[in-house]
Amino acid sequence: MLVPEDILVPEDRPVADGRPLTVADALRLPVLAAGEPRVVAGQARLGRPVRWVHITELTDPASFLKGGELVLTTGMPLPEEPARIRRYVGELADVGAAALVIELVRRYHRPPEALVRACRARGLPLVTLSRDVNFLEVTQVVHTLLLGHRTEALRRSRRIHEAFTALTLRGAGPEDVVRAAAELSGRTVVLEDPAHRALICVPSGGTVEEALTGWERDSRATPPGDRTAVRGPGNWLVAPVEFRGERWGRVVLLPAPGAAAFTAEHVTVLERTAMTLAVTRLAHPVPWERDAHRGVLRDITGRRHRSPGEIRVRAAALGLPVEGCRFVAVQVDPGGGAAARETAGPTAVAREDAGRAAEARLVEELATAGAPALVGEPAPGRVGVLLALRPGQPPWRATVERLARAALRFDPYTVVALGSPVDDLAEAARSFREAARAAEAVPPGSGPPAADPDRSFHELADIGLRRLLYAMREDTRVRDYAERTLGRLADHDLRHRTELLPALRHYLDAGGNKTVAARRGGLSRQTLYQRLHAVERLLGCDLDSGEQRTGLHVALMAYDVLRPG
Template sequence: MNDNHPAANGPARPLTVADVLALPVLAAGQPQVVTGVPHLDRPVRWVHITELTDPASFLKGGELVLTTGMPLPDDAAGVRRYVDELADIGAAALVIELVRRYHRPPDALVDACHLRGLPLVTLAKDVNFLEVTQVVHALLLGNQAEAMRRTQHIHEAFTALTLRGAGPEDVLSAAAEMSGRTVVLENLVHQALICEPSGSTVEEALAGWEQRSRATGPGDHTAIRGPEGWLTAPVEYQGERWGRVAMLPGRHDRTDRTDRRDSTDRTDGPTFGPEDITVLERTAMALTVARLIHPTSWERTAHRNVLRDLVEQRHRSPADARTRCAALGLPTDRSRFVVTLVDLGTGHGGTEPETRLFQELRTAGIPALVGELAPDRLGILLALRPSQPWRPVVERLCSTASGLAPQAVVSVGSEVTDLSYTARSFREAVRVAEATPPGQPLPPDRSFHELSDIGLRRLLYALREDTRIQEYTEQRLGRLVDHDTRHGSELLTTLRHYLDAAGNKTTAARRGGLSRETLYQRLRTIERLLDCDLESGEQRTEFHVALAALDVLRAH
């Protein structure tokens, strides 16, 4: 046997008729494929030598039948019956030796095999059939042993995932890696919650997902279904179904199916093998365990992951982002998007607020993604119709959020018209949240904060941990604070009154309860300590900013 033959070391795929014909032991007989060329990819499960007139009674399907032609009936009807029985039982191919009885295949045999799509192969030279069976059976047994090892590896890998409490993302990632195929988890309303692409992009895998999924009929067991030939398995526990997991054919699988359909109008060729079925069934089992031990629902996890990827711009392309959001039910065409952050306060996190806010939006008919972005902070991406105002929707969210946590703070980013711009809107909403101190009064006309609300003090609050702000404040006011501390004076207060009065000394004296002479004396002391000119508008601005920063730093 030639060690360079692809089947020599046990191919990963099943041994096919084409593989067997290429073996040196058969190639020496100068095989000629007379009929059934499109079906040479049929798997060969065994080799059967026969000189019986009814060999099908000893077959189970998938056999390569070897014969010298001696038992073939003489009449055309008998030949048709002989071929029909082989085709009905599922024989892989019929190989006839043209040495003893025939020197060319009988027309009746060729016609019958052609009619039933049974590969008919002739051998021009004598071949040792026993040697053929030994070689092929050795390969098949080797393949079976290798398949058992791979199956054992699959079981061990999924057992390890289950024992360490792996989440659904890890489970699907392992399934895609083991099978080399795209694997998708969907819920009962045909929303794609997790997609692990293999050999394709998310956009290619999930484009038009709901429509394609609904065309792939439901089922109670693992099977190939639908016009695209998906391999699907239900995910359920004690009669309660949660969704299903689908393994998608690769590009080469779709090409093969198209070729077979064009040539024979049949699509019964093997797209998925036994190992693929094992992987998908173990995936469904591992997902069931993950669902039982992880409190966060798949939908909430999916929303969180998509929102975080949008915020951090981790999508492969804008098209992938749109496809992934659309697969979760978010309309991405002709929509306007508004980002909202809800800071619930310490101890008010968990999955209940996410669920409540999502249900509120769903009740209102507002498509949205809702997910936790950080502890006690929820992100919400609203998808609105072009004519739909967003402020009433956010007000409704504010009302629900205050019911969940009375001190909840809602921040809103700018409205955008393209999903690829939502990262910017998220950044704006985060800046608003960072610039909103606890207890910050709301504007009189609304229950949320937006970018236009950020003034000087709120900007400094957002930057309070920046050492440059701290250094600036200390450099401008440190000597004055130290003087007041040592001497019990109130020069800082006097400076505040003076700056608040925009340099009007009479107003500053009245606010501080001082005589004009005392105010003048204190201002001169301040100018000496700080080495400044308080008549300078620019320097007064600098000190005003420093005082605002000092107030923020002291308060927080």
């Protein structure tokens, strides 16, 4: 004898929660729960949506159905023969009926075994009612709920369309669009490019690390399509982002563990997301890949990632090798970099344009060199490059030199600086800090490092005292020291048209050798002696003191840095 698969226990909970009304929801309604519903077949399919309720006492009810109906019957018209019962169930299953509910009050007191077997074979939920139920009341309650659901669905659909229309009108970027999709759908949303690189990921109910781990592998296993559909082994809801045959990528809604299947509302959100992204791309043709690289680099330099694992999967999802690699940062400051930003020369817009142009040039150079890297602007007008150093690849310093020469060909005032390699991507911020410190110590147009004239980039090891003072030129303590130490001498030269400051410079540069200093300054020794005595008198110092000479030399270097030319 067949036994029931399960007993449905009624629960007092609302069903108008934005989901479609399912068979399980309908059986929990008091009007049906009063009949003590018992599921005897198709327990796994109680999540089917109910589109309508149909009461029938016909032997061929399928001809009046369109799919999704909850079919109610007293069992009176059921045939006796197992073959006809199988045909009855088969027709209901073929038309897509949501479930068959039979009342065990009049003709039957337990369901026929042939009916149970047929429903189990076709996967059609079969529910029995052991108490009398008013089918008309069931119809009225369920239809009222369905109409309410449809009204709510229309209202929510209108909100979705209004939200994306507002994003389009205000020129929102792709990250804003994807974030809105995640908020409206309650699911994690990912925008990827045609090369299966995850450009933007906004998690919902999970983490970026969970969503993007193994992204390229899973994405390649998910076939492309021309319309929004659930695809691939991961059951992703996928929509293409394209315009007139040009495909820029696709946007993905990821299923949430334990959550219901995707609904029509999810499809609406995803399709509007894809449409808005296409409009965004047309209005702002900057490749999304550049924005994605820029975002990851800014999070690396600002240490804004939640965990080392998160930044690793984000970088890997953009195509950067992360396994068995070391990483090194390069900073490229076009047009003089920090020095240009301090002057009234290039405007902010011009600096940003220069940065974007340098970024494009570096991307092309890296592609030609076959060097894997992230390239972007961690700050306006400043380009950052994060190189992945793989074992066995050509010497990475040669790649940096190639980048530096390309940048200098584009703009001879560009400053290219290098950080030291790190073993962990999460520590790349340190390499970027070192590159920034080296860059800020290099005056624009100053040429190659003194230690290696054949090299076009700069490192921390190249920073001597003069460059250190240049890097600290905005520090008021340096300014005060230079002015306090040499200000009276400079004022005297200006008022009396003397040349005491140049004489002191020649003396200090000669290491205190007065003969060499006189020759370098084109002076007689007597004249040099007189000027040096005047310096001692004005400054109240002793030039025979090594410590005081060192202090004066540092002040003179700072003075030169603060008053270039």
